[in-house]
Amino acid sequence: MKNKKSWMLVAVCLCLIMVVSGCSQKKAEKFPSEPITLIVNYGGGGGTDITARALAKAVEPFLGVPVTVVNKAGGAGTAGIIEMKSKKPDGYSVGVVTYAPLAIVPHQMKVPYTPEDFKYIMGYGIYRYGLAVKKDSPYKTVDDLVKAAAAKPDGMAFSASGYPQPFVMQKIGALKNVKFNYVPTKSGSEAATAVLGGHVEVTIAVMADLMQFVKTGELRLLASVSSDRLDISPNTPTLKELGYDIAINSYMGIGVSKNVPDDRLKILREAFAKAFKDQAFQDIMKKTSVPAKYIDGEEFGKLCSDGYKESEQNLKAMGVKK
């Protein structure tokens, strides 16, 4: 009797495993006739997630079916992209594809894709980067910084929350023959905090993370590291204007597996292009301080492939390629 009970316990447990692992999927003729899944490659509640959810909501009326958002975080943004690639290429699984996990991370860790494995629906946002020091720092310009670094044979420490940001300091260092040491942090706001606390001299971060400290005057922007001046601080010169031929850009986009039929890709592209203009979506982009910019699918693909090749060179130069 007692033995029987223990077997029952084991049996119940096994049944539960089966129930949990079961799931099913259907197929249909007209596209789209079923809900579409948008796989977000970062966790719930983050900047990427918030904007992606707004986009999903905006695109629903143009596709005529519900768009459900699924978060698949992990692997430095690669897990969501891998998940999207593993789904059936029927156009019902689309994914948020951000620049770093697409063009940079594949050189650092083993992932089962390259940017060529996808077709792109559109790019919808651009990250802007700034170079900043603490308000009481003696460095007023990038040149001051370079001079100070030249006086330190062991190098000057800077904080950043991952690639492509460190490429900038590495290139400045190569141009002027000085050494900068990369202190990696988990997030952009941690990178800013390291400067605020006086633990490192300078940081390169996404403007969304720097902006409020620039507003309160606690951080001083030395340069825009993007190809254009920053909307938030139009008086800050770009690195290019200062004579350093360096700019980094990074994007958010939507992609599907390259095996998705062209007619379906076309339907998706048209719907997302219309959704991009949605006012509620634009408002959310503004609130999260990611400049919204429409980049058509083909062009976005080219940006990623070019970035993929370029970052391979950059990482090799820094000696951190896998």
Place this chain on the structure above:
Amino acid sequence: MLDLMLNGFATILFSPTNLMYLFAGVTLGILMGSIPGLTATMAIALIVPLTYYMEPVQSLIMLMGAFNGGTFGGSISAILIGTPGTPAAAATVADGFKLGLAGKAGKAIKMALMASITGCLFSCIVLILVAEPVARYALKFGPAEYTVLMVFSLTINGSAAGKSIIKGLIGGSLGLLFGMVGLDPIASIPRFTFDQPILSSGIDLVVMLIGSLAFSEVLVQIEAVAKGKVKAHMPPPQSPDDERLSFKEYWTNIRTIVRSAFIGCGIGALPGLGPTLAAYVGYDIAKRNSKHPEEFGQGSLEGVAAAETANNAVCGANLIPLLALGVPGDTVAAIMIGAFMVQGLTPGPMIFREAPEVVAGLYAGLILSNLLLAVLVLAFYRVFTKVSQLETTIIFPAVFMFCTIGVYALNQNVSDLWLMMLFAVLGYIMVKLDYSPATMMIGFILSPLFEVNLRQALIISSNNPSIFFSTPITWFFWVITIYSIFTITRSRRKGKLVV
């Protein structure tokens, strides 16, 4: 300030809608917190998308309510089934579960409740009165300071170790090692991953926790049932007193509670540490300073109070860096930033000028969430304790199910379940050989923090170790580390800590 606060209370109390959102937040928090595998963080991540269409105050109080409720909720399952509902409740298991097995589950839950509320209220007061200076001071903690703080935190393994200090060290080292799986934090290159995609972003804390502390218990129970020990999971209360918490019982532990509130507040105000560590540190320091250290781990109300005060004190305190500086203290605060931004607000010093009424509403909501927490728990704890008196053959399949669902829900990834099973087996073996899985947990929590800060500090100083002695804060932590090791070895020699 005062009239602003009163206004904040008024906006919540006189608006049924606002009150409803707060209520919903606390309820969802308790529910998700009490189910192993579902955490307070997940409750908040679930709520964020709903808040797009809410008013700022509604959205923020609902989120804070869920955080407070969820952090407390973890202790319910820790006490009733020996399974921490959230990582933050891991330190509560040792004593809470023992109390439950003695029929005192009602008393333990009430102690946890009172401790949680005290901790949260204390940290609210600190948040309201001195957020700015505390946050400024927290900025002084750089990589070097954190490194030495981690060295000190490793000494808390001393009291989690149980009989053998060697076994405690082995468990702790194992945890440190598991914490290194995944991306190398400096070079972003995978290590110890064996090319398995599941390991590429490291082992998830929840997977490890559920596997080694909760699921291993299922294995232990299967073994017990197989040997013919089918019994009611927990005995009914022996006397009405077992269900009650007298004011005297609360008051005798007030020193411990206040101490833990300070610890929780301090750890919450430092970005990156979080409630789980706060609970372990609070528990450890309480044990060392207790008049009855021998009761710790055997069903000590003081132990429950120490851990639960400390973890809930983090709730208010982790808003300190968020509001004063715009720096998120932990994952929850990072998600909160998203919630603020959706409302067009940027957390940080500007928010006090831009939207003082929202900040006041948030403070009031956090304070009121404690009241709702008390009402809800006192109304429903009988249901919980009744459930715990069912037979083990009913309880543990349910635990099995919740663990499985919870771990799967984390990343919707079946491989996480295999990883959980692996840790279950490891946890089971550790228990059988008299190692403490808790030491492994502590090592695991500290490992990434320790490593990142150590390596960051060495990059900053160009590999010069003198950076670890460069500021008064580092010296302070070196001194208390040495003191801590000294007391551990001395009390072990005296046999005081032998359990």
